[in-house]
Amino acid sequence: MAALLEIQGANPFRVRAYRNAARTLDALPRSVADMLAEKEDLSRLPGIGKDLAGKIAEFLDTGHFLALEEVEREVPAGLVDLTQLPGLGPKRVKVLHEELGIRNLTDLERAARKHRIRELAGFGVKTEQRIIEALSRHASEERRHKLADVEEIARFYVDYLQAIPGAKVVIVAGSYRRRKETVGDLDILVTCKQGSPIMEGFVEYDEVDTVISRGPTRATVLLRSGLQVDLRVVAQASYGAALYYFTGSKAHNIAVRTIAVKKKLKINEYGVFKGEQRVAGKTEDEIFKAVGLRYIEPELRENRGEIEAAKKNRLPRLVSMSDIRGDLHAHSNATDGHDSLREMAGAAKKLGYSYLAITDHSKRVTIAHGMDEKRLRRQLDAIDRLNSRLDGIRVLKGVEVDILADGTLDLSDSVLRHLDLTIGDIHSGFTLSSDKQSERIIRAMDNPHFKILAHPTGRLINQRPGYEVDMERVMEAALERGCYLELNAQPDRLDLHDVHCRMAKDMGLKLAISTDAHSTSNLEYMRFGVDQGRRGWLEPEDVLNTRPWRELKKLLARP
C-alpha cells in the first residue's frame, strides 16, 4: 500500500504511516489474528491508529483490503517491483507508467531494450543502461546475507582499509553492528588524516566488482560475492555522530531525531547542533547525553521501546559472552558430531566453561546415527568415566531426543531419568497446523524428564521458514511445567528470533543459549547466540547457562 500510494503521489507522511505500521506488524512476536481474537486493541501498537487498526481487522475478517484494491485500480501492483530496482523510485516509476504504459518488470524490460526510456524527460542513456543491468541481476541477488558469512568478508576489507596510509578508525556500522541475523549491505565508517588515499583504496580493493557511486566522503561498491559495501569518511570530531547515525536502525534514528527536534536540537551525521553550534559529536556517549538519553547498546536500536527505556533509565544490562558458563547442547562422534567426548570437553574447558552437556541424537534420527536406549546407556557410562578423570570441567549427561508425531519422546523414561538434561525437538512433521504442532510440543513437555525445547521454530535462515507454531502458547506451557526454551546459536538457525527472546523475557521464561555444536570449533558459535539474545533484551539472569552448575541443577529439576 505504501509503495503504491507513493507512486500515486500521495501525502508522503501518509505513505510513511503505512510503512511504520508495516514495520510494527512485522516485528510482532505473535500473530495479529490471535491478538484480534483475544480482543486486543491494535491501535495501541506504535504507528497504528484507529484507521489502520480498522483496515487490519477488515483484512483479517473479510480477506479484502478495499482501500488497497481501490488504489490498485489506478496504480498497477506490478509497479511496486520496479521501485525495487536501483535508481528507480516512485517518481520515475510514475513517469514510466504514465508515459509508456509500463505495468510490470516485463513491460519495463521491453521498453528498455527498444530504447524508449532514454527519450523520457528526466531519464537518459545511462539510466536506461542501469535498468537493463539491474534487470539481468535482479533474479540472482536480492537477498540478505547471513551475519556469519558477512563477518569474514568484513574482516578482510577492514584490515585492508586499516593498512591504507592515513587511516585512523575503521569500523563496520549498520545492521552488522546491531548484530542482526542477516545483513543487507556493509556500512564501513572511516576517520583518516587529510589527504589519505582511503577512497581510492576502497574502490580499488581486489574483491570489488562494480563501483556504484563515489564522492569525496561516500562511496558504494558491489563485491564479487554480491554484497554491497558503503564507505563513509568523516572527521574525527564527528566520529561518534557518524557511527551513531550509520549504525541505525533507521526507525531508531528517526525516533531519536524527533526527540532532538523537540529540544530545539538537530542531529545529523556530523553532530548534535544547537543552531549553528555543534554541542556533541565526538563519541556516541556525547550524542545520547545531548538528547537526554542513557547510552543504548547497538543491538537494541530498533525503536522497539529502547528509547523510552533509556529515558527512564530502565535499559536492560545485556548478557555478554563473559557471563556464559557452559553450553547445553552439543554433539559427539557417537552420533553426527565430529569429535570425541574427551575432545569436546577439552575444547569447552579451553573456552573457560565449567560445564558442557553432550546431547546426542535419539534413534529416530537415523541419518545422524541416533542412539537407542542401549547405546545411550553406554555413553552415560563413558561420561561418568570421563568426568572422574577431568578437572575444571563437568560433562553433563544429556540427549537431544526427537519429539515424535504424537508428542511422545523417542526414548523411554527408564533411560531419560538417568540424565542431567533432556532436550527435545522436532525433526519431522514440519507441515502440521499451528494448533497441532503446538499441542504436539506441549504434549512432549508433559513428560517430566523434558527440560529444554531446542531450536523452537525449526527455521533455517534463507533456506526454510520455521514450522507453524503458537509460540506464546508453547512458552506459557513451558513456564507452567518448569521447562525452558533454547536460543540455538548456530548462525544458520538463530532460533529463537529476537522478538521471541524478548517475549520470553517479558513472560519470565528463561532461555538456554546453546551452540548445537557438531565439532569442537562449533562451540565458538556461542557469540552469535549471545548477540541474538542481546537483540532480544536478555540479561544474564534470563539465561540458564550463565549459572554455575549448582544453581543450574536446581533450575533443571522439574517441580
Place this chain on the structure above:
DNA sequence: GCCGTTTTCGGCCCGACTGTTTTCAGTCG
C-alpha cells in the same frame, strides 16, 4: 495516517551522490 512535557491541529529526520540539468530533482541510506 499518526501523534501529543509545543496535545485534537499542525507538524512529521537529514544529507550525499548521480544524472540530467544549467540550478536541481530524484534516489538512497
